[in-house]
Amino acid sequence: MYEKFIKKYAPTKDNLIYILHEIQDNHPQQYVSEEAVQEVSEYLKVSPAHIYGVLTFYTMFSTKPRGKNIIRLCESPPCFLRGSEQILKKLKESLDVKIGETTKDGLFTLELCACLGVCGNAPVMMINEDVYGDLTEKKVEKIINDIKGRQE
Amino acid sequence: MKFYRSHILIGIDDSSLQSGVKEIENSLRQELDKNNLSDEVNILETGTLGYFGTGVSITVYPDQITYVNITKEDIPEIVSEHFLKGRPVRRLMLDKEFTSKYDFGYKRRIVLENSGLIDPENIEEYIGTGGYEGWEKALTEMKPNQIVEEVKQSGLRGRGGAGFPTGLKWSFTAPLEVEQKYVVVNADEGEPGTFKDRLIMEGDPHKLLEGVMIASRAVGASKAYIYIRGEYKLCIQRLQHAIKQAYDYGILGKNIFGSDFNLDIYLKIGAGAYVCGEETALIESMEGNRGNPRNKPPFPGVEGAWKAPTVVNNVETLANVPSIIKNGADWYAAFGVEGCTGSKVYTILGDVKHPGLCEVDMGTPLRTIIDGYGGGIKDGKEFKAALVGGAAGVFLPNKMLDVKMDFNSLQEYAAVLGSGAILVMNEDADMVDMLWSVIRFFRHESCGKCSPCANGNEILYRLITDIRNGKGKEEDLEHMIMLSETMKESSFCALGQSLLLPVKSAIENFREDFLARMK
Incomplete structure (x- = not known):
C-alpha cells in the first residue's frame, strides 16, 4: 500500500530518509508503520533493523501513530529564556496530555524539539509545517482553538 | 520593461510568515488596485529585511522608508497616506536613528548583500x-x-x-x-x-x-x-x-x-x-x-x-x-582583521530591543553588536550575560563585552565564535536555569555512540538538576567542570567535547548564582 510513495525514488539506500519522510507525511496518523518498514526493506534491500535504527535516531520520525496536528515546541536555550516552560505548561493543560501523547480526539500530539532557527521570535513552536512565534499563553489558546474550529 | 513610481519590498521569511505576511500582502495588492495604483506601485517579495520581533515589515523605495509591525488594518492608511498623498505614516516607521546609526545600509555586507533587496525566486x-x-x-x-x-x-x-x-x-x-x-x-x-x-x-x-x-x-x-x-x-x-x-x-x-x-x-x-x-x-x-x-x-x-x-x-x-x-x-x-578576514553574520537574540541579524567585519567588538544592532537591553533592565557561539558557546559577563569578535581574539577569553549566535540575558536570568537548559539540550542530542558523551551528559544533567532543585553541594561545581574536561578529552566528536565551554564559563563567571541555590 506504500508502493506509490516508495517507487518515486530510485532503490538506493541514500534515498531512505526521503522515502521515510514521504511515507510519514502521507499517512493520516503521521507515522511509519511496521508494514511500511517491511515494504521499504524489500525495495531498498536493506534490513528492517537498519530502517528501524534510522527511524528512531531522527526526532522528526515516529514509529507510533500520532495526531492530525503535531505540535513541536522548541525547548532550546533561546526559547527557554523567553518562557517556553510556561508555554509548555499551558499546552499540557489546554490539551490535557503529557509530552509525547496524543489528545483523545486524535487532533493533537504534543512534542518537544530542539532549535527551529526562528529564535528572533522566541518562544516558538511548529504545528505540522507552520511556524508560530512570539508565543504567549493567550496566543497559544487562540491557535489551538482556531485549529479545533477548522476541523468542525 | 515596465517602470514603476515606487517599489515595495516585502520580507518573506519564516518569521514574517508566522505573522501572516501573505494575507497582508494580498490586502496590500487589493488596496492598491482599488486606488488604481497597481500600475504605479510594484510589490516585490524578497528575503528577510532583518527586523525580527517586529512582525511584518516592508521597505518602500526610492523613499527608503521601512514600516514595521504592520497589520491588515493599517493597509488602507498606508496606501492612502503614503502612496496617494505622499505622506509617510510616522507611527509605523522604523526608528530612523536606529537604522542610520548602524550599517543597515549594506555598505559592508558580503554574504547578505542582496538579501532583502532582490527577489530570491528570480x-x-x-x-x-x-x-x-x-x-x-x-x-x-x-x-x-x-x-x-x-x-x-x-x-x-x-x-x-x-x-x-x-x-x-x-x-x-x-x-x-x-x-x-x-x-x-x-x-x-x-x-x-x-x-x-x-x-x-x-x-x-x-x-x-x-x-x-x-x-x-x-x-x-x-x-x-x-x-x-x-x-x-x-x-x-x-x-x-x-x-x-x-x-x-x-x-x-x-x-x-x-x-x-x-x-x-x-x-x-x-x-x-x-x-x-x-x-x-x-x-x-x-x-x-x-x-x-x-x-x-x-x-x-x-x-x-x-x-x-x-x-x-x-x-x-x-x-x-x-x-x-x-x-x-x-x-x-581588506575586510576584518589580520588572521580573520571578511565579514561575519550574527544573530542577536534574547532580552534585546531589536532581536535580529547583522553582518559586520570580523573583529567588531561584542559590545557594539549588542548595544548597536541589538539596540541594547529592553525594558530598562541591566545586562547580565551573553551566551556567545550557540549552546556550545561561552557565557560572558559584562566585563568581557569589549572582546573583539574574531577567532583569535575570542581565544584569549577562552571563548569561541562558534556559529555566530549571541543570546543576551538581562538581570532576571538565572545562570543555573540557563546552564540546565544547555545541558538538557546536549543530553537530548548526544547520539549515544561513545560513552564519555552519552554517560557524561546524563551525569551532568543529574548534577545540574539537583542544584536547580536546591539539593546541590558546592563540590558538585568542581565535579561538573572536571567531568566536562574529561568529556572534552575523550569524546568521539565535537558534540561531547562542547560541554566544557558553557559549563566552565557559567560556573566560573556566575558562581554566585549557583551558590545561591545551595543555601
Whole structure:
C-alpha cells in the first residue's frame, strides 16, 4: 500500500530518509508503520533493523501513530529564556496530555524539539509545517482553538 | 520593461510568515488596485529585511522608508497616506536613528548583500546584481589550482564554528586523482540561536549555489549535495526552485559555458538530529544511515561520502566565495582583521530591543553588536550575560563585552565564535536555569555512540538538576567542570567535547548564582 510513495525514488539506500519522510507525511496518523518498514526493506534491500535504527535516531520520525496536528515546541536555550516552560505548561493543560501523547480526539500530539532557527521570535513552536512565534499563553489558546474550529 | 513610481519590498521569511505576511500582502495588492495604483506601485517579495520581533515589515523605495509591525488594518492608511498623498505614516516607521546609526545600509555586507533587496525566486535579479560573474570567471579564466590559491590568499576561514582555513581544506582534495569527488554543503543548521544560514538560503539562494559551483570546480567535483535540515521548508522550496533555474539557464548541468565541466547539484533533506552538523555524521546521514560520526582520520577530504574525497563546507563559508573570486583575494582581505578576514553574520537574540541579524567585519567588538544592532537591553533592565557561539558557546559577563569578535581574539577569553549566535540575558536570568537548559539540550542530542558523551551528559544533567532543585553541594561545581574536561578529552566528536565551554564559563563567571541555590 506504500508502493506509490516508495517507487518515486530510485532503490538506493541514500534515498531512505526521503522515502521515510514521504511515507510519514502521507499517512493520516503521521507515522511509519511496521508494514511500511517491511515494504521499504524489500525495495531498498536493506534490513528492517537498519530502517528501524534510522527511524528512531531522527526526532522528526515516529514509529507510533500520532495526531492530525503535531505540535513541536522548541525547548532550546533561546526559547527557554523567553518562557517556553510556561508555554509548555499551558499546552499540557489546554490539551490535557503529557509530552509525547496524543489528545483523545486524535487532533493533537504534543512534542518537544530542539532549535527551529526562528529564535528572533522566541518562544516558538511548529504545528505540522507552520511556524508560530512570539508565543504567549493567550496566543497559544487562540491557535489551538482556531485549529479545533477548522476541523468542525 | 515596465517602470514603476515606487517599489515595495516585502520580507518573506519564516518569521514574517508566522505573522501572516501573505494575507497582508494580498490586502496590500487589493488596496492598491482599488486606488488604481497597481500600475504605479510594484510589490516585490524578497528575503528577510532583518527586523525580527517586529512582525511584518516592508521597505518602500526610492523613499527608503521601512514600516514595521504592520497589520491588515493599517493597509488602507498606508496606501492612502503614503502612496496617494505622499505622506509617510510616522507611527509605523522604523526608528530612523536606529537604522542610520548602524550599517543597515549594506555598505559592508558580503554574504547578505542582496538579501532583502532582490527577489530570491528570480535568477535574473541575482544576475542583474553581478551574480554568477564569479562563476563565469572561475570557469572560463581560471585554472582549478588558481581558484584554490585565490581562496587561500583571501584568508577565508570556515564559518561553521571551527574556523578552519577554507583554501587549505580544498587543497587536500583538489590534487587527488580519482573518478569521483563531491562537494557537500552543511546546511544542517541546528546550533541553538543560529539561523544565519537560513537567512542566506531564503534571501539569496543563488549566492550559495554560485559558491558551490566555484568550490566544485576548484576541487574537481562533478556532483554536489546540499544537506539541509528538514525543518527549513521555505529554504528547501527556494533552493529547489533556484537549482531548476540554474539548469534552465545553462549555469548548471553539462558543458557549462561551453567548457568540458559538468556539475549537478542535489538536495538532501535531514530529519532532525543536531549531531548531523558534524561533518562525518552528516555524510553518514546522507548515505541513508543513522547520523553517528565516523573515525577521523581518514578525513572526509580524502575519504568521505561513498568513500570518495568530499569537501564539506558551511553555507556561510561558501556564500563568501563568489565575491572573493569576482573581486579578488585582496579586496576580501581588506575586510576584518589580520588572521580573520571578511565579514561575519550574527544573530542577536534574547532580552534585546531589536532581536535580529547583522553582518559586520570580523573583529567588531561584542559590545557594539549588542548595544548597536541589538539596540541594547529592553525594558530598562541591566545586562547580565551573553551566551556567545550557540549552546556550545561561552557565557560572558559584562566585563568581557569589549572582546573583539574574531577567532583569535575570542581565544584569549577562552571563548569561541562558534556559529555566530549571541543570546543576551538581562538581570532576571538565572545562570543555573540557563546552564540546565544547555545541558538538557546536549543530553537530548548526544547520539549515544561513545560513552564519555552519552554517560557524561546524563551525569551532568543529574548534577545540574539537583542544584536547580536546591539539593546541590558546592563540590558538585568542581565535579561538573572536571567531568566536562574529561568529556572534552575523550569524546568521539565535537558534540561531547562542547560541554566544557558553557559549563566552565557559567560556573566560573556566575558562581554566585549557583551558590545561591545551595543555601
